[in-house]
Amino acid sequence: MFLVDTHIHTCLSPCAELDMHPAALVDAAVRAGLDSIAVCDHNSAENVGAVQRAGNAAGLEVIPGMEITSSEEVHILGLLPDVEAAMALQSKVYRSLPGRNDESTFGMQVIANEFAEVLGFNEHLLAGATTLNVEAVVAAIHAVDGLAVASHVDREGFGIIGQLGFIPPTLPLDAIEVSQRMPLHSARASFAPKGEHPILCASDAHEPKDVARAATYILMERATLPELRRALAGEGGRTILGGGRPMEDLALHILDIAQNSLEAGAGTIEIEITENLRENLLTIVVRDNGRGMDPETVAKVTDPFFTTRTTRRVGMGLPLLGAAAKAAGGTLTIDSKPEQGTCIRATFQHGHLDRAPLGDIETTLMVLLAGQPERNICFRHRVEDREFELDSRDFRAADIDLASPAGLAVLREAIRRGEAGLVKNKASNG
Amino acid sequence: MNVTEAAEKTSGTLVAGLAFAGREIQGGYASDLLSDVMANSREADIWVTMQKHVNIVAVAQLNGLAAIVLVNERQPEPDTIAKAEENGIPIISTPLQAFDVIGILFGLGIHGRRPV
Numbered sequence: 244m245f246l247v248d249t250h251i252h253t254c255l256s257p258c259a260e261l262d263m264h265p266a267a268l269v270d271a272a273v274r275a276g277l278d279s280i281a282v283c284d285h286n287s288a289e290n291v292g293a294v295q296r297a298g299n300a301a302g303l304e305v306i307p308g309m310e311i312t313s314s315e316e317v318h319i320l321g322l323l324p325d326v327e328a329a330m331a332l333q334s335k336v337y338r339s340l341p342g343r344n345d346e347s348t349f350g351m352q353v354i355a356n357e358f359a360e361v362l363g364f365n366e367h368l369l370a371g372a373t374t375l376n377v378e379a380v381v382a383a384i385h386a387v388d389g390l391a392v393a394s395h396v397d398r399e400g401f402g403i404i405g406q407l408g409f410i411p412p413t414l415p416l417d418a419i420e421v422s423q424r425m426p427l428h429s430a431r432a433s434f435a436p437k438g439e440h441p442i443l444c445a446s447d448a449h450e451p452k453d454v455a456r457a458a459t460y461i462l463m464e465r466a467t468l469p470e471l472r473r474a475l476a477g478e479g480g481r482t483i484l485g486g487g488r489p490m491e492d493l494a495l496h497i498l499d500i501a502q503n504s505l506e507a508g509a510g511t512i513e514i515e516i517t518e519n520l521r522e523n524l525l526t527i528v529v530r531d532n533g534r535g536m537d538p539e540t541v542a543k544v545t546d547p548f549f550t551t552r553t554t555r556r557v558g559m560g561l562p563l564l565g566a567a568a569k570a571a572g573g574t575l576t577i578d579s580k581p582e583q584g585t586c587i588r589a590t591f592q593h594g595h596l597d598r599a600p601l602g603d604i605e606t607t608l609m610v611l612l613a614g615q616p617e618r619n620i621c622f623r624h625r626v627e628d629r630e631f632e633l634d635s636r637d638f639r640a641a642d643i644d645l646a647s648p649a650g651l652a653v654l655r656e657a658i659r660r661g662e663a664g665l666v667k668n669k670a671s672n673g
Numbered sequence: 674m675n676v677t678e679a680a681e682k683t684s685g686t687l688v689a690g691l692a693f694a695g696r697e698i699q700g701g702y703a704s705d706l707l708s709d710v711m712a713n714s715r716e717a718d719i720w721v722t723m724q725k726h727v728n729i730v731a732v733a734q735l736n737g738l739a740a741i742v743l744v745n746e747r748q749p750e751p752d753t754i755a756k757a758e759e760n761g762i763p764i765i766s767t768p769l770q771a772f773d774v775i776g777i778l779f780g781l782g783i784h785g786r787r788p789v
Contacts, residue, residue: 315726316705376726376750399708407728408707 279466342368444486485606492602507533690763
């Protein structure tokens with residue numbers, strides 16, 4: 244399972260910050276816990292090689308890419324198999340890109356190496372539109388064996404739906420992308436209610452702090468373009484598990500905590516979300532029977548500089564979940580005993596202006612259960628008097644293999660049905 | 674005013690939907706964001722735009738627009754012409770820029786209208 248941000252700019256993009264040089268953005272991606280990124284500058288791929296070299300040194304897979312502006316001013320990402328393909332596509336784009344950059348208007352277009360050194364400046368008008376229409380852009384991407392993704396379809400400007408009213412039904416897109424502006428479950432309902440397009444969540448980062456603001460969880464064997472292609476097509480057991488905003492969505496904090504529980508050797512994890520609208524209270528409880536912590540460690544885990552992790556960090560961790568609870572008039576409590584387990588409980592004022600959005604529960608459960616078919620994971624989501632309960636033991640009892648594509652499809656359907664039932668209830672309660 | 678007259682007054686050429694050029698124009702709308710046109714244009718509007726993608730025909734048909742004016746000498750793409758003929762949407766191409774096209778039509782009594 245890989246956490247991937249498929250849309251990151253470098254300092255080559257005129258609108259990006261100078262501190263988005265290859266080494267800096269790779270560093271930001273590693274710190275955010277990403278396994279892989281795609282580097283996509285506007286109408287150019289001249290920094291792709293440097294980002295790949297920086298990524299190799301840091302153990303981060305870097306997929307080459309480019310964000311091409313069509314003649315209709317629609318942004319389309321090309322995710323590409325290698326640097327050679329990127330250079331071939333770049334030649335085609337440059338031939339179709341009129342104008343020269345004016346640095347004082349649009350900003351500098353810095354070509355940099357992996358050592359934060361400036362090698363030169365790109366003189367094309369990268370902020371401009373090519374003369375290629377969307378069909379020609381997608382064809383050019385496919386001609387170099389790339390994947391074509393409509394960028395930030397939730398954005399009016401430069402998004403395909405804003406510019407063209409709707410996605411042309413015959414346009415052979417491989418996926419659509421939503422930005423951090425829209426939660427994944429809303430994006431599904433708005434843009435792919437019948438699963439018309441796979442959806443990638445990506446940050447479109449132009450500065451280091453935005454790297455991984457949105458990202459996608461992908462079940463595949465390696466973080467490479469051929470694997471991503473199979474995942475988008477749902478072939479060979481590969482699939483897009485979900486996505487969201489790791490620094491914001493409570494659903495991804497829950498995922499983060501539950502993954503801590505798994506690392507603590509828990510055989511059983513219980514997750515409870517209770518939305519009590521009458522008392523304006525949102526409560527999240529994650530309980531496990533893992534190895535637990537002694538009182539000193541408990542005191543330390545709420546310190547932002549403490550971690551027992553040596554590998555990935557997803558979500559904001561306990562200190563920042565504590566901050567999110569506090570910001571919404573709630574609290575975070577940790578009850579843990581060595582060799583018995585840990586119970587983490589966060590409360591929020593449900594309607595508080597600063598309460599972080601719940602996000603996409605489907606993603607949380609898909610990532611947790613797909614990764615751990617042998618553990619007992621029990622999820623309960625209550626909204627007023629309605630309840631949705633899902634227990635991995637029920638799937639095992641029914642001989643549904645959560646490691647198989649068919650099993651995952653059954654799981655996804657169960658989550659959707661359950662969560663949809665709760666939403667209906669929310670609406671009827673006003 | 675009908676579509677043929679609008680083409681003449683704006684130095685334009687009818688490049689598609691000739692058979693429907695007798696259609697009466699009730700008002701006007703100008704925008705290059707098709708989502709915005711879908712939301713805010715009204716039936717029997719003449720629509721002034723830079724966009725020439727085939728989707729413009731679908732938008733015009735959806736809202737029952739009288740005609741589309743492509744400015745700055747832009748020519749519709751071949752599939753746009755085909756769809757316009759199929760759906761009976763007249764398209765005018767003019768060398769004038771949008772500001773001048775709108776000014777001329779406004780002076781002749783074609784105005785923007787509040788969205789429905």
